[in-house]
Amino acid sequence: MSKKPKISHLHLRGLLVSNMIGVGILSLPNSLADVVGNNGWLVLLIAGFLFIGLFLIYNQIFNLYPGKDIFEISRETLGFFYYPGLVIMFLYFTLFAAIIARNLGELIKIFLLQTTPISIIILVFIMATAYLTSHEIDCIARAGYFIYPIIIIFTIMIVLISLPKADYTHLLPVLKTDLKSVVKGVGTSSFSYFGVEIAFFAIPYVEDREKIVKSGVLGIITVTLIYIVLVIMTLAHFSLEQIKSIVYPILLLVRQLDLPGFFLENLDGMILSLWVLVVFATIAPNYYAAAIIMSKVLKTKHHKYFVLGLVPVLLIISLLPENFIVLFDIVQKYHNILAVLTLLVIPVAILISAYFRKKVQK
Amino acid sequence: MRKILLVFIILISILLTACWDMVEINNRIYPYSVGFDMDGKEEKYNITYSYPNINALGKNPTSQEKAFVVSTKADNLFHAMHHLSTRISYPLDLKHLKVIILTEEVIKDDKLVKEIVDGVIRDFIANKNAQLLVATDGAEKLLQGTLKAKEQEIVGGTIYNLLLNNQGSSFFTPITMGNFVEDIDMSGSAIIPLGYFMDDAIHIEGGAVIKENKLAGYLTPKENRAIAYLNNKVKSDGVNVDYDGTKLSLMISESKTKKKLISRDENIKIQLNLQMEGHIHSFIHGPGGHIHTLEDNQKLERAAEKVAEKELQAAVDKVQKDLKSDVLFIGSYLDKFHHKLWKDIEKDWDEIYPEIDIDVKVDVKIRRRGLIK
Numbered sequence: 260m261s262k263k264p265k266i267s268h269l270h271l272r273g274l275l276v277s278n279m280i281g282v283g284i285l286s287l288p289n290s291l292a293d294v295v296g297n298n299g300w301l302v303l304l305i306a307g308f309l310f311i312g313l314f315l316i317y318n319q320i321f322n323l324y325p326g327k328d329i330f331e332i333s334r335e336t337l338g339f340f341y342y343p344g345l346v347i348m349f350l351y352f353t354l355f356a357a358i359i360a361r362n363l364g365e366l367i368k369i370f371l372l373q374t375t376p377i378s379i380i381i382l383v384f385i386m387a388t389a390y391l392t393s394h395e396i397d398c399i400a401r402a403g404y405f406i407y408p409i410i411i412i413f414t415i416m417i418v419l420i421s422l423p424k425a426d427y428t429h430l431l432p433v434l435k436t437d438l439k440s441v442v443k444g445v446g447t448s449s450f451s452y453f454g455v456e457i458a459f460f461a462i463p464y465v466e467d468r469e470k471i472v473k474s475g476v477l478g479i480i481t482v483t484l485i486y487i488v489l490v491i492m493t494l495a496h497f498s499l500e501q502i503k504s505i506v507y508p509i510l511l512l513v514r515q516l517d518l519p520g521f522f523l524e525n526l527d528g529m530i531l532s533l534w535v536l537v538v539f540a541t542i543a544p545n546y547y548a549a550a551i552i553m554s555k556v557l558k559t560k561h562h563k564y565f566v567l568g569l570v571p572v573l574l575i576i577s578l579l580p581e582n583f584i585v586l587f588d589i590v591q592k593y594h595n596i597l598a599v600l601t602l603l604v605i606p607v608a609i610l611i612s613a614y615f616r617k618k619v620q621k
Numbered sequence: 622m623r624k625i626l627l628v629f630i631i632l633i634s635i636l637l638t639a640c641w642d643m644v645e646i647n648n649r650i651y652p653y654s655v656g657f658d659m660d661g662k663e664e665k666y667n668i669t670y671s672y673p674n675i676n677a678l679g680k681n682p683t684s685q686e687k688a689f690v691v692s693t694k695a696d697n698l699f700h701a702m703h704h705l706s707t708r709i710s711y712p713l714d715l716k717h718l719k720v721i722i723l724t725e726e727v728i729k730d731d732k733l734v735k736e737i738v739d740g741v742i743r744d745f746i747a748n749k750n751a752q753l754l755v756a757t758d759g760a761e762k763l764l765q766g767t768l769k770a771k772e773q774e775i776v777g778g779t780i781y782n783l784l785l786n787n788q789g790s791s792f793f794t795p796i797t798m799g800n801f802v803e804d805i806d807m808s809g810s811a812i813i814p815l816g817y818f819m820d821d822a823i824h825i826e827g828g829a830v831i832k833e834n835k836l837a838g839y840l841t842p843k844e845n846r847a848i849a850y851l852n853n854k855v856k857s858d859g860v861n862v863d864y865d866g867t868k869l870s871l872m873i874s875e876s877k878t879k880k881k882l883i884s885r886d887e888n889i890k891i892q893l894n895l896q897m898e899g900h901i902h903s904f905i906h907g908p909g910g911h912i913h914t915l916e917d918n919q920k921l922e923r924a925a926e927k928v929a930e931k932e933l934q935a936a937v938d939k940v941q942k943d944l945k946s947d948v949l950f951i952g953s954y955l956d957k958f959h960h961k962l963w964k965d966i967e968k969d970w971d972e973i974y975p976e977i978d979i980d981v982k983v984d985v986k987i988r989r990r991g992l993i994k
Binding site: 369370374429432435497498499501511514 | 750
């Protein structure tokens, strides 16, 4: 890397938002309703605060070692665990990208391209992403910043078309869930916040360092608000039992609307095509992270060779799950374990070790 | 050389690809109503599709028949489409399905309604906003009927237009697939409008109360109106009252019902407060003379309240005591606003519900008297 990439704090926010909002958004109300009933908004709020805390931890790591990137820091602090840590992170990002690709392929096949084989859909999508991914983090952040308004439009559109027929009494009774399911619900909703870890690769290159915290926190708040609004909208339209049984409540919400004058019917095609862009912005950073970790492990100058090399890997992993149950339950479970390690254990270990070393040095 | 090759490949991929699997709209059939009759022999249903004849539309129609009706024996909606593929020239597409017509035999069984609804909701393409209708004399008969009135030529289209209920009738309450599932989830019961063919015309009025996925009983048009009032589903309606030997006709332009829990002891008491607002349609100047004073107006209001209360209470008693169906969403109201009480009674709600006291209180406000004093 001859020239260090530079990104602005606004791009960081765009990257965070577009990376966190991904495939899960269409099925989020369903997974929340299963656990906490109609108090989904509450657990989303709690999870949002937890992830703000997590983001502050990440930022603190880079505050302790200004000017260094995540690999230099973890090599210094983790010592023996440096390579295992990288491997876990690599597996996490690869699996994440593959799961997203498969989810996208399934939905596109069902709703838009019925006769195209799923492998072709996924391959084309991965190839398109590979082009973006072969660039540095600044390009990816800028792409995220471009997608950011699209996400806002996506949300506003869903809200606008679903406002007229909403019945907010479905939200009652408020706060009548026991603590145990709230804790479980926070866990469930955390899946929707995966993606915040892209901050590892972005924070060191942000120009105006003093604005990182403000921008990052604002980004996470934006994500939380979008989630809460969408969950409330679906709750106001369906009964709880219905949400529990529908796989993609947001899509069905868009589908079930009939506005007066009914020239606007079956808007799912439009929403899905917007959503493809949202997913594109989710898959690219994860793909990039996987490639750059691999290039660090193998000590190459540039990560772009691994981008190409990862295309068949991602394709095969994403085609491996035999059906939707394997995809949603089994693969997701492994991914969640990896996520806890990557998002929480490794950064906290780095931070503790960093503090310890600083103390010893003094 | 390489550049030329590249340009060549790009040009080929742009110019030689097209909508290879495109299907023109006139090569598809969009049925707008589908009817389920029981067959009971080899296959479960006799399924009838009705679809418009595209060639008969437009300025210079090339064909006379406005709509086609085909029926086949099959186990479900999709099975029937396969059967029909041997008979009709183009594939059926359920994306614009507008009306699903059930029959009495279908809704009497406790599994069939659920099965049909599940099929449509689960399918990726089928329209989730299709209206539901119960045909009392059989679905095929309803769809095969020919209309006398010239302006309503296609039965399927007429049914849909009636069910859209742009005229704001309160004698039936249209319900879509999605609403039906929602109502069943929230209260265990739902009301589907009834339709039948009589004197060369379609009639849609009244309702079939579905409880636990099967028929609990029928509502007359007036009872349906009463329930619609209490569920805030009436847009505008008229009320006729006998007053001092003359007929007072009121136009109700706004109405709102609020539920209130009066007593929460072992004898739960619910009050339904219905507020109606409207103006006088027609009123013969009888012995009472003109409507001058506040008092006169109030007298008329009280008279209207009495009549309305009686009618509503009778309907409530019927759905509560006879049909034992919670079509008024009282359980869901208690769950939302009196959660503690609901938690205690939730399990035995089916036994408790017919025993509770439901009081209807009507408050009529006559805002305007028209152009005559």
